[in-house]
Structures are given as structure tokens and as C-alpha cells.
Amino acid sequence: MKNSVLLVSLLLIVSCKKAVPSQERKTDSVIVSEQRENTSALDSSKINKSNDTLQSVHSNSDENGSTQNGEIVKLIDGERLPSTLECEFTDKIQKVVVRITNYKKDQLKATIMPENNNMNIRFNQIKTPDGKYDGPFGRDISYKISGKGEVALIIGKNLMADGDNIGRFSVRVE
Template sequence: MKNSVLLISLLLIVSCKKAVSSQEKQTDSVIVSEQSSNALNSDSAKVKVNNDTLMKQNVKSDTLLNKQNGEAVKLIDGEKLPSTLEYEFTDKIQKLIVRITNYHKAQLKATIIPENNQMNIRFNQIKLKDGQYDGPFGREISYKISGKGEVWLIIGKNLMADGENTGRFSVRIE
């Protein structure tokens, strides 16, 4: 009896210490396809833009690129809004930070318009002039801003949904 208990416990210990193959180590433990059903309808809905009501003005902005983090920073003067900014994600993990200086309006409205509607992209966060962050949001944001200062819009992939991580898109800021 004592020998059989010892043998069973030894087998349990050996089976629990099974080596994990390198292929198993590289896989992610999050199953994105199950989580995509929890996404808001506004995140995946097609964004329609009426060109008659929006004045298209492409912004010439300064771009700072930090390849180490996959991060790009665009600087825009808040006095030149409304405007449209165009950008492209070429890597799976990238983010775009739109820094709006001299923002003085009471409400910030912005929309992401991807060329491919299946693109996995959203406003991840907004950074207010007092340094506070809020988010996440969908492809559209309407946020009350108090006072004048610099506002950041941080755009990246939605970790809770699936879809293309690369592609061209426009950001309409009002």
C-alpha cells in the first residue's frame, strides 16, 4: 500500500513538471475572437462622413517617430481646427499620439475613419491639460474640455477586439 501511494505521488510530480515546448510559450493566453462579441456596435459600425458638411483641410503637422516603442507623435495647432490628419500603421503594435496645442474650445470632437472598416483601431486615451487621462473610447470621441491648453489623443489598436492592425486611416478633429 505504501509503495503504491509513493508511486502515484511520484507519477503526479513528474506529470506536473512536463516541459513546455517553445511553441506553447509563444502563444497568447487571451482569445480575442471570444471577446469581440463584447465590443460596442459603434466600434465596428461604418463611419459615414458627409463631405458637404465637413470642410476638408489636411493639416501639415510635425511628426516625431520613436521606432523603439512603435510610437509616432503628431503636433497640431488648436487654432487651425477643424482639420483632417492622415496616417498609416505598418506594424502590428503601433500607436499615434496627436498633441493638440492651444486647444481652447469647450468640446473636443474627433473621429477615426479607416480605409478598411475591419481595421482594429480606436481612441485608447485622452490626456487633458492637467495631466489626467481618460479612456478607452471607440472610433468617435466627444469630450468636454475646460480651459485652454494642450490635449493629447492616443490612438492605437483595441486589445479587446480582433481585426487588421495595419492600414491607412484619417483622424477628423473638430
């Protein structure tokens, strides 16, 4: 009995170590489907284009903002803080990048204040002057900044929670 168990276990070990022949090829798992002839092509003139909805309500903010692919970028001079930005998400997939130039303080504090408390929005990441990223955070952030330079706050939908992120909100940066 002992010998047969030993023989079976040796056979299992040897069979598991069997090399895979190099002739076998792995295939890609991408599935290609053809478009039917009766489907209509998307007319680019019918696409709704969203404008920059980020507006400054504080006189210390820089008015240089831009929108690209659902990303709203806003510049603030770090020497003019505290500052409050009035923002609005009009699409489900949007984010705001608040770039704070000339940031010289040791501690950054910021708060998101939505008009609707059930709005699903948070600080997703922070980029420090040394190029490192950290996050995610909640609606409030208090972060120790090492070094001087540009800090970026990335605000968007919390993908780990339910809820809609369309609506108006304010961002207070100190």
C-alpha cells in the same frame, strides 16, 4: 458530540493563526534560460526600420512629426482646427499620439475613418490640459475639455477585440 465539534473548530482556528517562520524565503519566479551556441545573433543591419507614415492632408496641420519605438507623434495647432490627418500603421504594435497645442474650445470632437471598416483601431486615451487621462473610447470621441492648453489623443489597437490594425486611416479633429 457538541463538545467534540467545538474542540475541532478551536483546533482549526488555532492552526490557521500559526505564524509563518521568518526563516522561509520566497523565491523569484523568473526563469533564466541559456542560449545555445548554435543560435545566430540578430544582425542589426537586417532589421526593417519604419518611417513616419503620418502625413498631413490638411493645410492647417503642423508638419512637426516624429516616430520613436512604434509611436508616431504629430503636433496640431488648436487655433487651426478643424484638421484631417492621413495615417498608416505598417506594424502590428504602433500608436499615434496627436498633440493639439493651444486648445481653447470647451468640446473636442474627433473621428477615426479607416479605409477598411474591419480595421481594429480606436481612441485609446485622451490627455486633458490638466494632465488627467481618460479612456478607452471607440472610433468617435466627443469630450468636454475643462481648461485651456495641450490635449493629446492616443490612437491604437483595441486589445479587447480581434482583428488587424495594419492599414491606412484618417483622423478628423474638430
